[in-house]
Amino acid sequence: MTPPDLAAIRQAAQRIRHYAHRTPVLTCESLNRIADARLFFKCENFQKVGAFKFRGALNAVLSLTDDEAKHGVATHSSGNHAQALALAARLRGIPAYIVMPENSSRVKREAVAGYGGRMTFCAPTLVAREHTLRRVIAETGAALVHPYNDSRVIAGQGTSAMELLEQVGDLDMVIAPVGGGGLVSGVAIAVAGVSPSTRIIGAEPEGADDALQSLRAGHIIAQLDPRTIADGLRASLGDRTFPIIHALVHDIVTVSEPAIIATMRAVWERMKIVIEPSAAVPVAALLEKKCDAEGKRIGVILSGGNVDLDRLPWMQGVGQVARSAT
Amino acid sequence: MTPPDLAAIRQAAQRIRHYAHRTPVLTCESLNRIADARLFFKCENFQKVGAFKFRGALNAVLSLTDDEAKHGVATHSSGNHAQALALAARLRGIPAYIVMPENSSRVKREAVAGYGGRMTFCAPTLVAREHTLRRVIAETGAALVHPYNDSRVIAGQGTSAMELLEQVGDLDMVIAPVGGGGLVSGVAIAVAGVSPSTRIIGAEPEGADDALQSLRAGHIIAQLDPRTIADGLRASLGDRTFPIIHALVHDIVTVSEPAIIATMRAVWERMKIVIEPSAAVPVAALLEKKCDAEGKRIGVILSGGNVDLDRLPWMQGVGQVARSAT
Numbered sequence: 088m089t090p091p092d093l094a095a096i097r098q099a100a101q102r103i104r105h106y107a108h109r110t111p112v113l114t115c116e117s118l119n120r121i122a123d124a125r126l127f128f129k130c131e132n133f134q135k136v137g138a139f140k141f142r143g144a145l146n147a148v149l150s151l152t153d154d155e156a157k158h159g160v161a162t163h164s165s166g167n168h169a170q171a172l173a174l175a176a177r178l179r180g181i182p183a184y185i186v187m188p189e190n191s192s193r194v195k196r197e198a199v200a201g202y203g204g205r206m207t208f209c210a211p212t213l214v215a216r217e218h219t220l221r222r223v224i225a226e227t228g229a230a231l232v233h234p235y236n237d238s239r240v241i242a243g244q245g246t247s248a249m250e251l252l253e254q255v256g257d258l259d260m261v262i263a264p265v266g267g268g269g270l271v272s273g274v275a276i277a278v279a280g281v282s283p284s285t286r287i288i289g290a291e292p293e294g295a296d297d298a299l300q301s302l303r304a305g306h307i308i309a310q311l312d313p314r315t316i317a318d319g320l321r322a323s324l325g326d327r328t329f330p331i332i333h334a335l336v337h338d339i340v341t342v343s344e345p346a347i348i349a350t351m352r353a354v355w356e357r358m359k360i361v362i363e364p365s366a367a368v369p370v371a372a373l374l375e376k377k378c379d380a381e382g383k384r385i386g387v388i389l390s391g392g393n394v395d396l397d398r399l400p401w402m403q404g405v406g407q408v409a410r411s412a413t
Numbered sequence: 414m415t416p417p418d419l420a421a422i423r424q425a426a427q428r429i430r431h432y433a434h435r436t437p438v439l440t441c442e443s444l445n446r447i448a449d450a451r452l453f454f455k456c457e458n459f460q461k462v463g464a465f466k467f468r469g470a471l472n473a474v475l476s477l478t479d480d481e482a483k484h485g486v487a488t489h490s491s492g493n494h495a496q497a498l499a500l501a502a503r504l505r506g507i508p509a510y511i512v513m514p515e516n517s518s519r520v521k522r523e524a525v526a527g528y529g530g531r532m533t534f535c536a537p538t539l540v541a542r543e544h545t546l547r548r549v550i551a552e553t554g555a556a557l558v559h560p561y562n563d564s565r566v567i568a569g570q571g572t573s574a575m576e577l578l579e580q581v582g583d584l585d586m587v588i589a590p591v592g593g594g595g596l597v598s599g600v601a602i603a604v605a606g607v608s609p610s611t612r613i614i615g616a617e618p619e620g621a622d623d624a625l626q627s628l629r630a631g632h633i634i635a636q637l638d639p640r641t642i643a644d645g646l647r648a649s650l651g652d653r654t655f656p657i658i659h660a661l662v663h664d665i666v667t668v669s670e671p672a673i674i675a676t677m678r679a680v681w682e683r684m685k686i687v688i689e690p691s692a693a694v695p696v697a698a699l700l701e702k703k704c705d706a707e708g709k710r711i712g713v714i715l716s717g718g719n720v721d722l723d724r725l726p727w728m729q730g731v732g733q734v735a736r737s738a739t
Contacts, residue, residue: 111437113459132685133439352722359458359687359718392685396678401722 090331091242093280096249096273099146099242106178107142107246108134112254115358122373124380127258129251132362132392136170136202138319139247139270139390140234144171146243147232148179156181158228163209163216165191166319167391168234173204184229186220188212194395235269236325245273249281251386258285259383262369264390265289265298265339266320268328274388275335288378289332289339290369292317292347298324298332299339316400317347319365319390340378342371348400350374354389361392364400416657417568419606422575422599425472425568432504433468436460436573438580441684448699450706453584455577458688458718462496462528464645465573465596465716466560470497472569473558474505482507484554489535489542491517492645493717494560499530510555512546514538520721561595562651571599575607577712584611585709588695590716591615591624591665592646594654600714601661614704615658615665616695618643618673624650624658625665642726643673645691645716666704668697674726676700680715687718690726 110130119126131139148160159182162172169185176183185204187196188211199206209219224231233240247270248261261278263271271289278285291298294314301308307329313321324332342350351367353374354360362370366389372378373385436456445452457465474486485508488498495511502509511530513522514537525532535545550557559566573596574587587604589597597615604611617624620640627634633655639647650658668676677693679700680686688696692715698704699711 111439113437130685137685355687355722359456359463361681361685361687396681396725396727399722399725 089238090327091238091245091273091276093276095238095242096245096277096280099142099239100246100249102149103142103145103243103246106135106145109250110134110247112251113358113360117357118353118370118374122376122380124373124382125384126373127251127255127384127386128358129247129386129388130360131247132360132366132389136167136174137391137393138167138171139244139388140167140171141174142246143240143243143269143273144168144232145175145178147237147239148172148175148181150239151230155230158230159184160232161220161224161227161229162186162232162234163220164234165195167393169195169199169204170202172232173199173202177203182229184223184227186216186223188216192395233325235267235322236327238327241269241273241276241327241331243273244270245277247388248274248277248386251388252278252281255386257384258282258386260286260288260378260380261386261388262288262290262372262378263388264317264320264365264368265291265332266365267322268298268324268332270388270390271336272328272331275331279335286337287335288372289336290372291320291339291341292368293341293343295320296341299341301329302333302339315347316344317365317368319363320368338378340372342368342375342377346371346375352401361394362389363391363394366390366392415564416653417564417571417599417602419602421564421568422571422603422606425468425565426572426575428475429468429471429569429572432461432471434460435576438577439684439686443683444679444696444700448702448706450699450708451710452699453577453581453710453712454684455573455712455714456686457573458686458692458715462493462500463717463719464493464497465570465714466493466497467500468572469566469569469595469599470494470558471501471504473563473565474498474501474507476565477556481556484556485510486558487546487550487553487555488512488558488560489546490560491521493719495521495525495530496528498558499525499528503529508555510549510553512542512549514542518721559651561593561648562653564653567595567599567602567653567657569599570596571603573714574600574603574712577714578604578607581712583710584608584712586612586614586704586706587712587714588614588616588698588704589714590643590646590691590694591617591658592691593648594624594650594658596714596716597662598654598657601657605661612663613661614698615662616698617646617665617667618694619667619669621646622667625667627655628659628665641673642670643691643694645689646694664704666698668694668701668703672697672701678727687720688715689717689720692716692718
């Protein structure tokens with residue numbers, strides 16, 4: 088699999104355009120005032136399955152030859168990628184095998200089941216997940232679609248930034264959250280290709296700052312003990328995402344847990360949109376003036392909006408519980 | 414004050430266009446499937462101050478002559494109209510005197526104060542509010558801007574539906590919530606003028622169904638004991654809104670409290686937007702198939718998105734508390 092380039096992102100955009108939403112870009116004067124910048128929010132929380140993940144999963148599924156696709160696709164994920172792959176596979180009419188930890192919440196199980204995903208449960212460890220996934224693939228012949236360490240997935244995620252630049256024109260900076268790095272890698276390729284003078288910033292929680300550490304070290308440092316409510320950002324970089332980030336991302340900034348929660352709430356209150364903690368991370372970096380954004384035009388990828396409305400992080404006790412679960 | 418007509422709404426649209434947002438229209442496939450219709454949501458929750466109320470208040474404030482405006486404006490409201498009038502007055506550089514019941518929540522007081530409104534508190538009864546407002550007006554010389562029983566306010570609210578028709582073209586039906594009737598009156602004038610074949614439906618809570626009762630009786634029946642979480646819809650029709658509704662609104666439908674709460678939550682979960690209970694009322698009518706919408710193109714005015722994020726109605730006990738407060 089060759090690393091994705093701008094052409095791959097353009098092809099991905101063509102491939103997914105009849106199925107994925109061209110999500111709107113919103114602005115908010117009161118957040119502009121706090122950040123002292125002009126912010127353009129790319130609302131991937133309005134994307135199908137409620138997150139940008141649908142772009143990458145769909146591009147991967149639609150990139151398969153008929154022969155590769157005939158036994159379906161498989162992944163391990165308890166989050167948005169699981170739902171995204173299930174829906175993408177259903178659109179192509181093939182099965183999606185999803186390996187999930189047995190402690191996944193009811194909400195997440197029902198979401199995957201609702202899109203027709205076939206679930207296999209395993210112990211909640213990375214070793215068990217990978218072992219179980221290998222077994223499922225051996226038994227079914229399904230094609231692996233990794234949540235982020237996959238060039239087709241990275242290219243799909245990059246379509247979000249390409250659209251954003253089409254929608255709002257020149258930007259001084261684009262900022263996206265960093266977990267496994269699939270989103271920020273695709274964003275970086277799109278932005279560097281279309282608008283080379285635009286700075287590309289990754290934002291991550293202080294409690295899961297493996298991207299920052301990896302860039303400083305010059306090699307991947309695994310995230311062994313992530314401590315953040317931003318459950319989409321607990322993964323480690325992969326060998327396909329790290330080199331792209333190393334080459335194209337100008338800076339990685341980190342934010343605290345209280346800042347993530349306060350920012351998430353501020354976005355709900357001021358913009359009247361539902362975003363998940365991971366999506367609040369780049370916004371928090373801007374509101375806390377972590378990235379030299381003053382006076383500039385900034386694109387922000389709001390990565391998703393899937394939250395349990397019974398357990399919001401500003402409710403008493405919820406933050407603690409969320410932080411201890413991975 | 415003459416009753417507003419289509420020309421008044423067009424003038425209002427011109428008057429407010431540099432200050433009010435042209436709010437986006439969103440769609441949602443999963444809600445379309447439940448309603449068996451094509452729904453176009455006019456997102457007034459994204460309007461300034463988080464509600465359509467800014468349109469009417471601003472049109473009223475900008476309609477005043479310099480002489481009328483010189484001593485400021487006044488109203489009684491604890492809700493979105495208070496914030497809307499405060500912001501509109503600030504934009505014109507005149508004071509806004511807001512009479513609020515002394516039991517208004519901290520959130521609402523802070524919101525009005527944040528827009529520079531000058532608050533006077535009174536006992537939480539309609540008699541006390543009207544008495545206090547008369548006193549404030551006598552003392553200050555401010556111009557009254559009623560929350561809904563005012564032709565300039567009605568014309569301003571109607572701009573929401575005029576925009577909606579411009580944005581999405583022909584609609585078979587437009588549905589809006591009914592409280593005091595300012596929104597639905599303005600919407601009805603705009604829709605009847607621009608698209609005479611479009612049906613105009615008002616939606617209200619079963620526990621505050623004074624519009625339905627008033628239309629059946631042929632005269633205004635006051636809402637003496639509203640019992641609904643939709644705090645924007647507890648008012649009675651006024652002598653300026655009732656005749657417009659009587660003449661132009663085709664039907665009033667009602668929905669239960671559980672339906673309002675479940676619909677509010679469904680909109681948050683599926684559309685990833687924050688709406689207040691009042692805004693859920695017309696959506697609930699569609700999801701519960703109360704208005705012969707099947708297969709049709711329906712415009713829905715989402716009236717606002719101001720909620721206390723610490724006290725959501727699906728949290729245990731909150732619904733009870735909210736229902737007992739007026």
